[in-house]
Amino acid sequence: MSLYQRLKTDLQRGRFAPGRVLKQSELAELYDVSRIPVRDAVQKLKSEGWLTDHGKRGVAVPLFDALEVEDLYLMRMRLEALLLELAVPHLNREILGRAEDILDRMERDPQMTAAEIGALNWQFHASLYQAAGRPTLFATVEQLHRQCERYIGYQSRSLDYQATSQREHYEILAALRHGNPDKAEKILQEHIAAAGRALVQHLS
Amino acid sequence: MSLYQRLKTDLQRGRFAPGRVLKQSELAELYDVSRIPVRDAVQKLKSEGWLTDHGKRGVAVPLFDALEVEDLYLMRMRLEALLLELAVPHLNREILGRAEDILDRMERDPQMTAAEIGALNWQFHASLYQAAGRPTLFATVEQLHRQCERYIGYQSRSLDYQATSQREHYEILAALRHGNPDKAEKILQEHIAAAGRALVQHLS
DNA sequence: CCCTATAAAAATGTATACATTTTTAAGAAG
DNA sequence: CTTCTTAAAAATGTATACATTTTTATAGGG
Numbered sequence: 001m002s003l004y005q006r007l008k009t010d011l012q013r014g015r016f017a018p019g020r021v022l023k024q025s026e027l028a029e030l031y032d033v034s035r036i037p038v039r040d041a042v043q044k045l046k047s048e049g050w051l052t053d054h055g056k057r058g059v060a061v062p063l064f065d066a067l068e069v070e071d072l073y074l075m076r077m078r079l080e081a082l083l084l085e086l087a088v089p090h091l092n093r094e095i096l097g098r099a100e101d102i103l104d105r106m107e108r109d110p111q112m113t114a115a116e117i118g119a120l121n122w123q124f125h126a127s128l129y130q131a132a133g134r135p136t137l138f139a140t141v142e143q144l145h146r147q148c149e150r151y152i153g154y155q156s157r158s159l160d161y162q163a164t165s166q167r168e169h170y171e172i173l174a175a176l177r178h179g180n181p182d183k184a185e186k187i188l189q190e191h192i193a194a195a196g197r198a199l200v201q202h203l204s
Numbered sequence: 205m206s207l208y209q210r211l212k213t214d215l216q217r218g219r220f221a222p223g224r225v226l227k228q229s230e231l232a233e234l235y236d237v238s239r240i241p242v243r244d245a246v247q248k249l250k251s252e253g254w255l256t257d258h259g260k261r262g263v264a265v266p267l268f269d270a271l272e273v274e275d276l277y278l279m280r281m282r283l284e285a286l287l288l289e290l291a292v293p294h295l296n297r298e299i300l301g302r303a304e305d306i307l308d309r310m311e312r313d314p315q316m317t318a319a320e321i322g323a324l325n326w327q328f329h330a331s332l333y334q335a336a337g338r339p340t341l342f343a344t345v346e347q348l349h350r351q352c353e354r355y356i357g358y359q360s361r362s363l364d365y366q367a368t369s370q371r372e373h374y375e376i377l378a379a380l381r382h383g384n385p386d387k388a389e390k391i392l393q394e395h396i397a398a399a400g401r402a403l404v405q406h407l408s
Numbered sequence: 409c410c411c412t413a414t415a416a417a418a419a420t421g422t423a424t425a426c427a428t429t430t431t432t433a434a435g436a437a438g
Numbered sequence: 439c440t441t442c443t444t445a446a447a448a449a450t451g452t453a454t455a456c457a458t459t460t461t462t463a464t465a466g467g468g
Contacts, residue, residue, distance in 0.1 A: 023449065032425045040243065047251050055432060056450070071340035078282045136275035227419065238453045258458060260420070
């Protein structure tokens with residue numbers, strides 16, 4: 001396992017408190033590697049929002065910022081709606097079927113961890129987006145999703161929220177199957193907006 | 205000057221042909237540094253689209269891709285419109301005045317290089333966007349703009365295009381001054397769309 | 409003649425060592 | 439007691455050296 005992944009996992013799990021400043025040498029010692037791989041991992045994690053530049057004093061674990069969450073979800077609302085719109089002409093029974101399989105898998109296993117649910121959640125969305133055949137747009141959306149992951153973390157959402165979210169997933173599929181892409185887009189936007197609201201609320 | 209900037213400048217100027225594969229050791233020798241700073245610079249340039257991963261064979265100078273340009277400008281249309289919308293409540297005479305100063309500076313000096321025009325162009329947009337006070341959204345828009353820079357390059361646009369672009373800039377300011385943000389947003393979207401079309405056309 | 413296996417070559421990943429810069433703290437002057 | 443200066447300490451940036459992985463070329467078999 002690469003240092004990047006080890007460090008990211010630890011950041012996800014909250015090993016380092018928000019606001020803490022980390023130095024290259026400190027991380028090198030903690031993970032028992034030299035500073036070279038630390039530099040690589042840290043730079044990558046900075047570009048994903050898991051660490052922020054702290055001048056020449058090293059890097060800091062960023063504080064949780066409700067305004068950042070709002071921005072991220074506003075962007076996702078618009079870009080994911082666009083991506084779904086571009087995917088619609090390419091969607092067929094096979095793709096929609098595979099997407100539904102992912103949803104069904106989430107339903108069937110009632111004792112999945114929050115992390116596993118989150119992974120399948122994204123797989124569902126990505127399976128639709130990929131059909132658009134727009135790698136650049138997809139890459140940006142994926143990056144925004146990764147930035148959100150820091151806030152989603154490992155904490156489990158309420159059962160109520162989870163049920164609503166899952167219902168919306170099926171509604172999106174149904175709208176797409178019945179040749180109503182506008183409706184699907186609308187549900188998707190509201191779906192993302194609701195996720196953002198839930199997260200902001202959780203931060204307070 | 206950092207290796208990152210030296211390498212980026214050379215990529216902008218087309219020192220390395222699109223499709224060319226570059227190895228760490230090759231770059232280290234060309235720029236007379238060790239491979240350590242090469243690794244840092246290359247990773248940063250990859251995240252900005254100036255280089256693409258070529259597996260374990262090194263990095264490649266990416267080919268020009270009309271679909272990528274289309275994606276980038278579609279995203280910018282939506283996100284910059286959003287950012288302007290969020291900025292509107294914070295705009296005042298001072299901010300609008302400073303934005304206009306930037307435009308006037310472009311008018312006054314008739315023998316600016318394409319690179320200088322491009323820089324002022326972005327300064328104008330950024331001066332409005334900054335007012336929104338949304339760092340995360342702004343950072344994403346800025347990153348998209350940087351990805352576009354690879355295509356804009358150093359080539360000069362037609363005088364006709366430049367005149368139209370500048371007229372639209374003034375129209376945006378006028379609409380904002382007259383309390384018509386919806387109109388300003390519309391012009392902005394068309395402004396960005398036109399820039400994208402001009403670029404795609406230029407690639408063919 | 410083509411394909412596979414193996415060895416040599418080359419490239420990347422990483423550790424150690426050194427140079428340069430930045431930060432921090434101590435001490436002297438006001 | 440505060441502030442500026444200066445020196446020590448610590449942190450980052452970079453070069454060199456080594457280990458590991460990957461690529462490529464060659465030789466043998468089908």
